Amino acid sequence: MHAPAACKPFAARPQCAVRPRVDSTVQRHPTPLMKYLHTMVRVTDLDASLKFYRDALGLQEVRRSEHEAGRFTLVYLAAPGDEDAQIELTYNWDPEIYTGGRNFGHVAYAVPDIYAACQRLMDAGVTINRPPRDGRMAFVRSPDNISIELLQDGPALPPAEPWISMPNTGAW
Amino acid sequence: MHAPAACKPFAARPQCAVRPRVDSTVQRHPTPLMKYLHTMVRVTDLDASLKFYRDALGLQEVRRSEHEAGRFTLVYLAAPGDEDAQIELTYNWDPEIYTGGRNFGHVAYAVPDIYAACQRLMDAGVTINRPPRDGRMAFVRSPDNISIELLQDGPALPPAEPWISMPNTGAW
Numbered sequence: 367m368h369a370p371a372a373c374k375p376f377a378a379r380p381q382c383a384v385r386p387r388v389d390s391t392v393q394r395h396p397t398p399l400m401k402y403l404h405t406m407v408r409v410t411d412l413d414a415s416l417k418f419y420r421d422a423l424g425l426q427e428v429r430r431s432e433h434e435a436g437r438f439t440l441v442y443l444a445a446p447g448d449e450d451a452q453i454e455l456t457y458n459w460d461p462e463i464y465t466g467g468r469n470f471g472h473v474a475y476a477v478p479d480i481y482a483a484c485q486r487l488m489d490a491g492v493t494i495n496r497p498p499r500d501g502r503m504a505f506v507r508s509p510d511n512i513s514i515e516l517l518q519d520g521p522a523l524p525p526a527e528p529w530i531s532m533p534n535t536g537a538w
Numbered sequence: 539m540h541a542p543a544a545c546k547p548f549a550a551r552p553q554c555a556v557r558p559r560v561d562s563t564v565q566r567h568p569t570p571l572m573k574y575l576h577t578m579v580r581v582t583d584l585d586a587s588l589k590f591y592r593d594a595l596g597l598q599e600v601r602r603s604e605h606e607a608g609r610f611t612l613v614y615l616a617a618p619g620d621e622d623a624q625i626e627l628t629y630n631w632d633p634e635i636y637t638g639g640r641n642f643g644h645v646a647y648a649v650p651d652i653y654a655a656c657q658r659l660m661d662a663g664v665t666i667n668r669p670p671r672d673g674r675m676a677f678v679r680s681p682d683n684i685s686i687e688l689l690q691d692g693p694a695l696p697p698a699e700p701w702i703s704m705p706n707t708g709a710w
Contacts, residue, residue: 399650400596402616402623403689405577406643424572444574451574451623456643467639469682471578471628478571510641517575 404442404452405473407512408464412439412457414509419443419453422490423475423506423514424483428452445475464510472505472513472538480504480518481526497532501525505538513538576614576624577645579684580636584611584629586681591615591625594662595647595678595686596655600624617647636682644677644685644710652676652690653698669704673697677710685710 409415419425425443437459444452477483480498496505501523504516581587591597597615609631616624649655652670668677673695676688
């Protein structure tokens with residue numbers, strides 16, 4: 367995309383040190399012209415959602431706004447140190463029921479210790495739908511059935527119990 | 539999240555210059571322990587999806603993998619210069635029909651010129667469901683009905699035609 371002269375593009379951002387999942391042949395632009403902000407999900411219970419996304423998954427609340435006129439609250443969460451890539455929780459004050467759809471798949475995060483991440487989720491009462499039997503990948507679901515993928519950063523951890531013996535539960 | 543000694547955390551990443559949407563009171567961790575990777579969506583037509591996400595929206599393909607055994611293709615796209623935050627397209631070789639659900643809301647990107655972004659989408663035949671009448675915000679949908687929010691980076695642009703007169707179309 368060409369940025370017209372009248373338009374102020376994003377300030378140049380320093381290259382990040384860790385880009386393990388990107389093809390090194392891709393051309394890098396010194397000045398991003400477009401930028402990922404967030405993935406928005408709707409939540410029926412804000413407290414239960416914060417227990418999941420913040421307390422169990424480990425994200426941090428970075429911003430919140432209450433909208434009296436529209437009767438909704440927005441809560442933005444991000445991994446600590448990775449505040450640019452956010453998940454936006456939309457909580458409508460008037461109750462709604464949210465079903466899932468197959469066009470949306472999941473939101474994925476890399477974690478430094480997938481066993482520790484899954485243990486903390488389990489301790490919070492979250493079902494590990496796809497346990498990290500391979501030391502590499504796990505899936506859980508939010509209270510509103512949003513699928514979250516956890517991927518071990520770097521090489522897989524050595525297989526370990528209780529994960530090796532833990533069966534899959536449901537779909538993800 | 540505490541990283542156990544045995545676990546190798548992510549290398550420290552330089553702070554990014556542009557963080558306009560983050561509360562400055564949030565504590566910054568020098569070493570991210572967890573990191574957003576991607577939002578995955580399923581697509582029924584890979585060519586149509588690349589025309590939307592790559593050619594019309596302006597994302598760039600950063601990685602692709604074909605999985606013969608599982609009969610699926612994964613294509614990772616990101617805004618040029620923002621390769622860390624990706625969208626993953628899952629294309630299953632055996633046809634499926636994907637419905638939407640209300641628990642997932644949208645994926646949002648900031649753009650340097652929301653009018654130019656919407657014009658390019660329109661030129662590619664994409665309906666602007668929520669035109670940027672305010673010079674600030676627009677919504678479109680992917681061929682599989684994934685809602686994409688576009689937000690003007692920085693202050694709103696001055697209101698301009700044809701956007702001022704363009705009505706909403708459908709939901710987003």
